[in-house]
Amino acid sequence: MVDEKLRYxxxxxxxxxxxxAETVVKATARQFDMTQIEIKRVGHIQYEDQIKVVxxxxxxxxxxxxxxxxxxxxxxxxxxxxxxxxxxxxxxMGPMMQAFIDTFNNIPKQEPGLLHKMDENYFxxxxxxxxxxxxxxxxxxxxLLQAELVLVGISRTSKTPLSIFLAHKGIKxxxxxxxPEVKPPKELFEIPRSKVIGLTMQPEQILRIxxxxxxxLGMPSGANYATLDRIIEEHKIASDxxxxxxxxxxxxxxxxxxxxxxxxxxxxxxNLHS
Amino acid sequence: MVDEKLRYxxxxxxxxxxxxAETVVKATARQFDMTQIEIKRVGHIQYEDQIKVVxxxxxxxxxxxxxxxxxxxxxxxxxxxxxxxxxxxxxxMGPMMQAFIDTFNNIPKQEPGLLHKMDENYFxxxxxxxxxxxxxxxxxxxxLLQAELVLVGISRTSKTPLSIFLAHKGIKxxxxxxxPEVKPPKELFEIPRSKVIGLTMQPEQILRIxxxxxxxLGMPSGANYATLDRIIEEHKIASDxxxxxxxxxxxxxxxxxxxxxxxxxxxxxxNLHS
Numbered sequence: 001m002v003d004e005k006l007r008y009x010x011x012x013x014x015x016x017x018x019x020x021a022e023t024v025v026k027a028t029a030r031q032f033d034m035t036q037i038e039i040k041r042v043g044h045i046q047y048e049d050q051i052k053v054v055x056x057x058x059x060x061x062x063x064x065x066x067x068x069x070x071x072x073x074x075x076x077x078x079x080x081x082x083x084x085x086x087x088x089x090x091x092x093m094g095p096m097m098q099a100f101i102d103t104f105n106n107i108p109k110q111e112p113g114l115l116h117k118m119d120e121n122y123f124x125x126x127x128x129x130x131x132x133x134x135x136x137x138x139x140x141x142x143x144l145l146q147a148e149l150v151l152v153g154i155s156r157t158s159k160t161p162l163s164i165f166l167a168h169k170g171i172k173x174x175x176x177x178x179x180p181e182v183k184p185p186k187e188l189f190e191i192p193r194s195k196v197i198g199l200t201m202q203p204e205q206i207l208r209i210x211x212x213x214x215x216x217l218g219m220p221s222g223a224n225y226a227t228l229d230r231i232i233e234e235h236k237i238a239s240d241x242x243x244x245x246x247x248x249x250x251x252x253x254x255x256x257x258x259x260x261x262x263x264x265x266x267x268x269x270x271n272l273h274s
Numbered sequence: 275m276v277d278e279k280l281r282y283x284x285x286x287x288x289x290x291x292x293x294x295a296e297t298v299v300k301a302t303a304r305q306f307d308m309t310q311i312e313i314k315r316v317g318h319i320q321y322e323d324q325i326k327v328v329x330x331x332x333x334x335x336x337x338x339x340x341x342x343x344x345x346x347x348x349x350x351x352x353x354x355x356x357x358x359x360x361x362x363x364x365x366x367m368g369p370m371m372q373a374f375i376d377t378f379n380n381i382p383k384q385e386p387g388l389l390h391k392m393d394e395n396y397f398x399x400x401x402x403x404x405x406x407x408x409x410x411x412x413x414x415x416x417x418l419l420q421a422e423l424v425l426v427g428i429s430r431t432s433k434t435p436l437s438i439f440l441a442h443k444g445i446k447x448x449x450x451x452x453x454p455e456v457k458p459p460k461e462l463f464e465i466p467r468s469k470v471i472g473l474t475m476q477p478e479q480i481l482r483i484x485x486x487x488x489x490x491l492g493m494p495s496g497a498n499y500a501t502l503d504r505i506i507e508e509h510k511i512a513s514d515x516x517x518x519x520x521x522x523x524x525x526x527x528x529x530x531x532x533x534x535x536x537x538x539x540x541x542x543x544x545n546l547h548s
Contacts, residue, residue, distance in 0.1 A: 008378050017536045020301040027294040028370040031344060031382040043536060064373045070305060088373035095369075096302040099338045099362035104282050108305040122530065129435045136407050160407050161400045164438055216401075256396065262291045262317065 007036045009063035013054055015074060017043040021066040021092045045069065048077040055081040055089075065089035070110050121170060128167035135174035136160055143174035144187040149268060151175040152188070152242065153199030154234045155225070156209045158252055158260065162199070165261045171268065178238040188245060194271045197264055198242035198249040203231045205253050281310045283337035287328055289348060291317040295340040295366045319343065322351040329355040329363075339363040344384050395444060402441035409448035410434055417448035418461040423542060425449040426462070426516065427473030428508045429499070430483045432526055432534065436473070439535045445542065452512040462519060468545045471538055472516035472523040477505045479527050 010025050012018040018041045029037050040063075042054050051074060058065050065087055069075045075094060082089035097108055135143025137160065144150050148171050151159045159175035166173045176188065188196070210226040224230050242249050248267055252260050284299050286292040292315045303311050314337075316328050325348060332339050339361055343349045349368060356363035371382055409417025411434065418424050422445050425433045433449035440447045450462065462470070484500040498504050516523050522541055526534050 008374075008380075017533055019532055020297055023294055023297045024367060024370055027342070028367050028374060031367075031371060031384070032374055032378070032380045033383070034378075034380065041536070062377065064370075064377045066370060066373075068301070088377050090369045090373050092370075093298060093302050093305075095364045096298055096338075096340060096366075097305060099340075099364050100282075100302060100306055100308075103336065103338045103362050104306070104308075106282075106306045106308065109307070110305070126432070126435045126531065129438050133407050133410050133434050133438070158400070161403045164403050164407070164441075167438075257400065258293055259291055262293075262315070 007038045008034050009058075009061050010037065010039050011054060011058045011063045011065045012039060012041045013045055013051065013065060013067040013069065013078070014041070014043050015045050015069050015071065017041070018068065021068045024092050025066050045074065048074065051077045051081060055085055055087060058087045058089075059085040063087070066092055068093045070108070072110070124170045125168060128170050128172050129164065131172045131174075132163040132167040136163060138174075138176040138185075141185040141187050144176065144185065144191055146172065147174035147191075148172045148195065149174075149264065150188070150191065150196045151199055152178055152184075152196060152238075152245075152247070153201075154178050154206070154231075154238050156206050156213065157199040157201050158257060159199060161257045162260055162264070165257050166264060169261075169265060171265075178234070178241060180234055180237045184241060193246045196245050196247035197267070198238070198245070198247050199260075200235065200239065200242075200249055200251050200253075202251070202253045203228060203235050206231050206235075281312045282308050283332075283335050284311065284313050285328060285332045285337045285339045286313060286315045287319055287325065287339060287341040287343065287352070288315070288317050289319050289343050289345065291315070292342065295342045298366050299340050319348065322348065325351045325355060329359055329361060332361045332363075333359040337361070340366055342367045344382070346384070398444045399442060402444050402446050403438065405446045406437040406441040406448075410437060412448075412450040412459075415459040415461050418450065418459065418465055420446065421448035422446045422469065423448075423538065424462070424465065424470050425473055426452055426458075426470060426512075426519075426521070427475075428452050428480070428505075428512050430480050430487065431473040431475050432531060433473060435531045436534055436538070439531050440538060443535075443539060445539075452508070452515060454508055454511045458515060467520045470519050470521035471541070472512070472519070472521050473534075474509065474513065474516075474523055474525050474527075476525070476527045477502060477509050480505050480509075 012021045012025060014021060022039065022041065025039060045051060065082065067078055067089060069078060075091065078089055100106055101108065134140065135147065149166065151162055151173060153159055155177055159177065163173040163175045176184065178184065207226060207228050211221050214221050214223060214226050250260055250263055286295045286299060288295060296313065296315065299313060319325065339356065341352055341363060343352060349365065352363055374380055375382065408414065409421065423440065425436055425447060427433050429451055433451065437447040437449045450458065452458065481500060481502050485495050488495050488497060488500050524534055524537055
């Protein structure tokens with residue numbers, strides 16, 4: 001049984017589904033020592049009465065509230081209830097909307113749920129995700145020709161999660177594992193080298209990750225795949241290949257996916273604009 | 275050539291990489307008629323002087339600034355410069371941090387970049403993404419047994435993007451296409467039915483999406499795959515199967531991935547807690 005008192009409760013209130021507010025809440029929570037966070041989402045809020053109910057709950061559970069409400073009357077009710085009950089309620093999008101209005105003299109649409117509008121960008125993103133899944137791990141070399149970016153690297157250099165993360169930004173990414181025993185496809189040398197990104201990681205870290213992976217898979221840890229000699233050999237052959245291709249090489253050691261992705265996006269953007 | 279004056283410029287300043295602020299900026303932008311938004315990210319800010327330079331730029335380009343700065347002296351400098359130059363600068367995480375401090379009497383760590391800390395959750399997410407890619411589209415039926423959730427549906431009911439989206443929440447998801455000509459694997463009937471989610475979509479919308487897909491692939495639009503008769507047949511067989519499995523069925527017509535995912539997560543959570 002978890003002691004109710006140990007939990008920090010955060011309510012997310014939204015006239016859409018609360019995805020934006022949750023992003024901010026989670027980023028904030030990481031700044032605190034909070035192992036016992038409980039997030040409760042209340043989405044699709046349409047009426048002022050719903051806000052009253054949620055805020056009474058928040059009050060009785062000593063929760064912090066984060067909200068994204070687009071309609072002025074709902075935001076107003078939220079502010080009033082927060083003051084009345086002494087509950088901390090943070091408007092996640094309001095200040096940004098106000099800054100847009102003040103600076104650009106532009107008027108908001110006040111339509112809830114626009115966050116998830118199925119527009120051109122949405123479909124582009126979905127298509128890019130399907131592309132990344134289809135052309136993951138060198139499954140089909142035709143992907144190399146169709147892709148906007150091709151990630152290459154030895155096993156466990158985070159090619160798959162990176163491809164998916166970049167797909168969320170609408171970029172079509174294929175990835176190709178580099179294995180000493182397998183000759184890379186000729187397509188890799190036919191595409192513009194600016195489309196190729198090499199990923200490397202320090203052999204010691206690869207070793208650690210591969211050992212963990214074997215353990216997770218219930219396989220003996222002594223496999224050749226997880227020996228330093230083997231990894232150094234793979235690393236060397238991969239580095240030589242990347243030099244031959246002439247692509248930029250990113251060392252992903254100690255870098256989170258989001259950080260590596262930010263570097264790749266900035267390389268990609270500068271290619272598009274050059 | 276794009277007229278410089280037509281662009282709405284937003285600067286994102288962060289001591290990490292600015293991912294959280296970008297989420298809020300993009301959600302806000304969708305509330306306005308802004309086809310010409312230009313976002314410039316300035317990440318890894320460490321010194322007060324860097325803020326001065328960025329803010330001078332923001333001033334001269336009439337940009338709005340969104341920032342996530344964890345260290346108090348950087349936030350202070352940002353506020354001062356915003357006032358001095360008359361630039362609108364919105365603190366994306368500050369108010370949420372303050373609400374945590376006030377409500378939970380907890381002290382923030384003031385370490386930039388915690389957003390991307392490679393903690394247990396991070397590795398769980400990466401593992402879930404790799405799982406979703408590996409077991410997409412019924413590639414390996416062993417995935418059905420290992421998955422926390424199994425999505426089933428006919429072609430174009432958004433199984434792949436949904437699996438990936440749920441993976442980002444740390445849930446291991448496999449998906450299985452339902453095709454009249456292929457007998458579903460026996461594993462589908464062996465796993466707890468609460469782990470299975472059926473996806474359906476109105477045949478007319480499936481037809482539209484499939485036709486577009488054929489066009490995108492450069493294939494003739496008259497293929498059997500994109501006829502209403504065929505889709506209605508698939509739909510019927512899939513519905514019968516879902517009833518046999520006894521799983522919840524979600525109609526994804528007119529629902530964005532994020533919305534369907536929110537429904538699935540709430541079903542999944544209630545299973546975990548029952």
